[in-house]
Amino acid sequence: MTKSNSLFVFLVWLMLIVVLVGCSSSSAEDKKELRIWTFTDEAKYAVEKFQEANPDIKVDVLFINNDNYVKKLMSVLQVEKNVPDVFFVEKAYWPQIREIPRLEDLSQAPYNAEEILDQQYQYIQDDEKDEEGIIRGLGYQGTPGGAFYYRRDLAKEYLGTDDPEEVSKLISSWDKIMDIGERVVEESNGEVHALANWSDIGSVESSNIKEPWVVDEKLVIDPVRVEAAELAKEARERKVLANYESWGPAWTASMQQGTVMFYAMPTWHCLMFLRIMLLKQLGNGG
Numbered sequence: 109m110t111k112s113n114s115l116f117v118f119l120v121w122l123m124l125i126v127v128l129v130g131c132s133s134s135s136a137e138d139k140k141e142l143r144i145w146t147f148t149d150e151a152k153y154a155v156e157k158f159q160e161a162n163p164d165i166k167v168d169v170l171f172i173n174n175d176n177y178v179k180k181l182m183s184v185l186q187v188e189k190n191v192p193d194v195f196f197v198e199k200a201y202w203p204q205i206r207e208i209p210r211l212e213d214l215s216q217a218p219y220n221a222e223e224i225l226d227q228q229y230q231y232i233q234d235d236e237k238d239e240e241g242i243i244r245g246l247g248y249q250g251t252p253g254g255a256f257y258y259r260r261d262l263a264k265e266y267l268g269t270d271d272p273e274e275v276s277k278l279i280s281s282w283d284k285i286m287d288i289g290e291r292v293v294e295e296s297n298g299e300v301h302a303l304a305n306w307s308d309i310g311s312v313e314s315s316n317i318k319e320p321w322v323v324d325e326k327l328v329i330d331p332v333r334v335e336a337a338e339l340a341k342e343a344r345e346r347k348v349l350a351n352y353e354s355w356g357p358a359w360t361a362s363m364q365q366g367t368v369m370f371y372a373m374p375t376w377h378c379l380m381f382l383r384i385m386l387l388k389q390l391g392n393g394g
Contacts, residue, residue: 141166145195147177148355174355185210206244214243221246262369266292282339289348300367301350304359306340308372
């Protein structure tokens with residue numbers, strides 16, 4: 109495999125974890141080094157695999173707290189100083205980043221991104237391109253659905269069953285989830301919580317929202333949004349929430365450490381959740 113192809117495989121591997129964009133003004137092949145910025149420690153697994161296949165290329169990974177990540181990234185891209193070769197970014201921030209001229213044209217060699225675009229849904233292809241139609245980033249997932257996921261070991265310990273049908277009955281309402289969460293945090297001496305943070309509630313409730321924020325140039329607050337806020341307030345007061353920052357290191361680690369029972373996630377989150385669980389099993393010799 110050529111070094112150019114190796115770099116492309118690395119990009120694809122990172123895409124399997126989160127939305128990713130490439131950025132480089134100087135060839136990573138020439139300097140034998142890749143600088144990566146990320147707001148989640150998921151990057152380390154991809155880096156390990158890449159370095160196994162490319163031991164001659166040094167990879168420098170910089171983790172930046174999610175609160176400061178986008179601001180710092182935008183800053184270095186605009187001043188064109190200390191720019192990373194590869195960086196992670198959530199879709200929510202991508203529109204404001206992809207128009208920065210600093211980003212690489214991934215249609216060109218060694219990336220040749222056009223070769224994989226026909227494997228993607230059209231709306232994903234549209235997101236990857238800037239206003240001129242140039243591919244500035246790559247993403248792999250289309251996630252039309254979501255679900256309420258749970259750890260089977262914690263369910264068996266605290267609910268007495270890990271059977272999906274039985275667990276579904278036990279968490280069929282927010283009242284039941286609140287009661288479970290309050291009990292679990294007490295029985296675990298505060299080490300286990302039902303939910304990671306308030307966004308799990310927001311993710312579920314958002315599917316019931318019917319009105320946009322603005323209608324006929326007037327602000328509209330859908331009653332569902334108010335209900336979600338009240339539920340989040342109750343969950344915080346009853347210590348149902350672990351209060352981990354979404355995408356932060358504690359949030360990611362909770363999936364491996366078993367400190368949260370339930371996660372409300374779209375399907376692409378599920379892939380990451382299952383992957384972390386598999387790594388835990390392998391690490392325990394399972």
